[in-house]
Amino acid sequence: MSERYFIDNSRLIIEAAARAGAEVFIGYPITPANLLYLYASQRFPVVLPAPDEITTLQWMAGYAAAGKLPVTATSYPGLALMIESIGMSHMMELPMVIILVQRLGPATGTATGGATGDISLLHGINSGGYPIPTLCISDPRDAWELSAKAVHLADRLRCPVILLASKETVMTVQDVDPAVMTAVEPVTRRFYTGEGPYRPYAPESDGVPPLLPVGDARHQVRITASTHDQNAALQHSTPEALANSRRLAEKVEKNIGDYTLFDWDDDAAETVVVAYDVTAAAAREAVALLLAKGEKASLFIPKTLFPVPPRYFEILGRYKKIVIAEENLHGQYREILFGKGCRDGVRGVNAVGRLITPEEIAAEVRS
Amino acid sequence: MNGKFLSTENLPFCKGCGHHIVSQNLEKALSSVEGLSPLDVIVVTDIGCIGIIDKQFTTHTVHGLHGRSVALAAGIAMAIEDPKKKVIALLGDGGATIGLQHLMEAAQRNINMTVIVHNNMLYGMTGGQPSGLTPRGFKTPIMPDGKPNIGYDLCKVLHATGAPSVRRLLALGDLTADLAAALKTPGFAFVEAMEICPSYGVKFNPNRKLDDIAKEAGIELGHWEGPAREPYRPATHVAPASLFAAEKPITASQKASLTERYAVVLSGSAGEGVQSAAEFLAQAAISCDLHATKKGSYPVTVGVGFSTAEILLSPRPIHFTGISVPDAVIATSQEGLNKVRGLVEKMTKGTLYLDASLEAPATKATIVKHDFRGPLGGRSAVLVALTMLLDRAGIMPTDALLTVLKDSSLGKKIDFAKLRQTAG
Missing domain, CATH: 3.40.50.970 (Thiamin diphosphate (ThDP)-binding fold, Pyr/PP domains)
Known part of the structure; x- marks a missing residue:
């Protein structure tokens, strides 16, 4: 027991x-x-x-x-x-x-x-x-x-x-x-x-x-x-x-x-979901939701936020699409990682005053 | 002068500055303390003209921020257990102005340290602006007509705060005895040395003598003793127990029939045991090998208004803890119902357990109205409703909740027969 x-x-x-x-x-x-x-x-x-x-x-x-x-x-x-x-x-x-x-x-x-x-x-x-x-x-x-x-x-x-x-x-x-x-x-x-x-x-x-x-x-x-x-x-x-x-x-x-501390569930997917703090839980469930429907997405949860470990760019650079979910206005960590202009394929899921749901993250992965 | 505590007499201050006099007297005062070596002394300096003296001290030196030297020195003094060590904070009237609270805190606690405020009545390093200690009428570059209001009387403030030793003196002549007395004070000793800044004070207040300025402003010189108190030592827990010493893990001893995630919201009034009931439910679920999370929500004034708790139960580990639409809501009071009304109105299925005294909101959830507050009163209303919920919902045995309750601090207070009877 x-x-x-x-x-x-x-x-x-x-x-x-x-x-x-x-x-x-x-x-x-x-x-x-x-x-x-x-x-x-x-x-x-x-x-x-x-x-x-x-x-x-x-x-x-x-x-x-x-x-x-x-x-x-x-x-x-x-x-x-x-x-x-x-x-x-x-x-x-x-x-x-x-x-x-x-x-x-x-x-x-x-x-x-x-x-x-x-x-x-x-x-x-x-x-x-x-x-x-x-x-x-x-x-x-x-x-x-x-x-x-x-x-x-x-x-x-x-x-x-x-x-x-x-x-x-x-x-x-x-x-x-x-x-x-x-x-x-x-x-x-x-x-x-x-x-x-x-x-x-x-x-x-x-x-x-x-x-x-x-x-x-x-x-x-x-x-x-x-x-x-x-x-x-x-x-x-x-x-x-x-x-x-x-x-x-x-x-x-x-x-x-x-x-350099992170969780990385590399599922050989083309898309990676990135989330930290409370949103990491929603991201974890989002990836599971996708998987249950036969859709693949990797999961990357950074634990060391600063200084940004160079290894993060090696890992994220493997993906065509990066979905970064965070509970702030414009995606603060996303801007720090990829700049305000971002590179192609970098997308944000953001919310203020509420939890981001697994469904929202999954929808952004699919979009 | 190559002193024991100051390595040179060539101090980095303007000619005629009172900082020379105070510093040289401090050297003499430190030398007069029997058996004191430079490595027994920690000098903490502020930002300001006096703060550039570090290099000349043969003691330990710490140079921090503007206005914070007293707090920084207090931290050092509280951390150092050897009472022989002398912690001295040196700052100006500007630092004392911005850091007034640090002075009061150190005085009130009677922290074992000596503070010397070099009050030259203005900010000398930044162009001669007036400080909180600048006396009324004293002229400065940005107030050439004189400061219109009186300065803080730091000595009175700190004396009233409980400092055992407070002195105000003019930075003239031999100050050895005063400074040595301050250094020998067990606990907090404060010295305000009045000076006149040769660069800005003299220029804007020509022909005014330091003692005249003090007299005209009604600034009293002297020594004020406070009640004798033991120097402050932070209390130490010698071997604090682990936070898990009294926290027993819950053993899964029963089985639940729940197969999917189940969300319950409990909402009632503050003081009616809503948060405890939520914890009992979660603990009962864990005792049935379910996973559980709980969040509480209540006004900042915790003793009045609503009290709401969200509980998630699942046979699988729970990561995301948000609840968009609950499976069950329990509302036992009007303010509890008001808090969750929006949520209840969104429900298209599930069950609302509503106290009989409340008017049902518009919802597609099944409404179960019952006198939950009934014979056991408001404090047990949520427990009665939870008992009914478990009887009906088939998520886990009701006995799991009752067992948790029996083992809790409420175990001897609850009439379990009545609880079951009230729950129907």
């Missing part, structure tokens, strides 16, 4: 993050991310209620600078307030995980409405086009695995990582096979152990400089968000400082092989 939990993905996300070694949750309430805050209050070693989202990110940066691995959860209005501090943390190279639960915008919008409308914003979140690793969940297995992965990645790449979800993917309660809860390896922090002098932004061969917490008793630690060289000395635009800034992008791009 089978055994299954009846739970929401928020529970899986928080449990996996804690098992992976995240130590501090700093929260500011916002719908639909409140379950994450609630569960974290029961599960994390330290939970701090912050007075606003700017403080949330600054406290997280402080904890990260002191060698801890902090997590928060928010939605677009909170993210908007956090962005300057996320940029700071990215420039300072501080590991942290920001769980972003998308809701229906624009603006305050509908707090309890679902959407996947923050994709363009996340794509351009840093001034200058420096990507922040962004993993997107679409089912309970992702909630478990990607949450743990986000914690490991934040440490491995020494940078903020965004774990993307939406109202539907964190609040819907569903039966979950306990088998999705695979063993989670706690992160072994990548701290500097050399004899010094410690150069805070001198990278190793993978482009990532090892972190040393401020307050270290052996070596001086300097951290800065202004343009700087490998010693964290402020520079206007010296070649060394600009190279250091470029490295911020290079380190997440050159290691993309470690976190």
